Amino acid sequence: MxxxxxxxxxxxxxxxxxxxxxxxxxxxxxxxxxxxxxxxxxxxLADEFRFLKKGITLVDPKHIKETDFITQKLDFCVIPPSSFILARSxxxxxxxxxxxxxxxxxxxxxxxxxxxxxx
Missing domain, CATH: 2.70.40.10 (Deoxyuridine triphosphatase (dUTPase))
Incomplete structure (x- = not known):
């Protein structure tokens, strides 16, 4: 193929x-x-982004807590230094x-x- x-x-x-x-x-x-x-x-990217809440310093990939994130609808996204976001297409x-x-x-x-x- x-x-x-x-x-x-x-x-x-x-x-x-x-x-x-x-x-x-x-x-x-x-x-x-x-x-x-x-x-x-x-x-x-869609206009919906998920950010880690302030003060959360540890994320266990095997036990991710939905409450550790905030979701925002934005026209654009600024990624904070030393951080990450979740997004979708x-x-x-x-x-x-x-x-x-x-x-x-x-x-x-x-x-x-x-x-x-x-x-």
Whole structure:
């Protein structure tokens, strides 16, 4: 199986709602792009972010407490120094069973020291 081109991605998004909402056009806002590109799709962040509450200094990954976080709807997000946020994409994906996808962080963010872990 080969890497799928933008024409295939667009067809699957339009006919089978593989990506919803879907943007055929490459959208550039303040130099951070999103939308369809050749052999890929750049996702965009939703307006909902989760921050660790002030004073929380330890997070046990095996026993995460929902009460340790606050959720905010924002047009943009400023990440506090030495901290992290949780976010999600605007898009929802329905990937066919016979297709493998990979999601990577954007180099635009990496150059600012922001590491993206996709789950």
């Amino acid at each position: 080969s890497v799928k081109p933008d024409t295939w991605i667009e067809k699957m998004a339009r006919e089978y709602e593989m990506i919803k909402p879907f943007s055929k056009d490459r959208i550039v806002k303040r130099k951070i792009s999103s939308g369809l590109s050749s052999y890929g799709y750049d996702i965009s 605007k898009e929802y994906f329905r990937i066919p069973r016979n297709i493998i996808t990979i999601c990577l962080g954007k180099s635009t963010y990496a150059r600012c020291g922001v590491i993206v872990n996709v789950t």
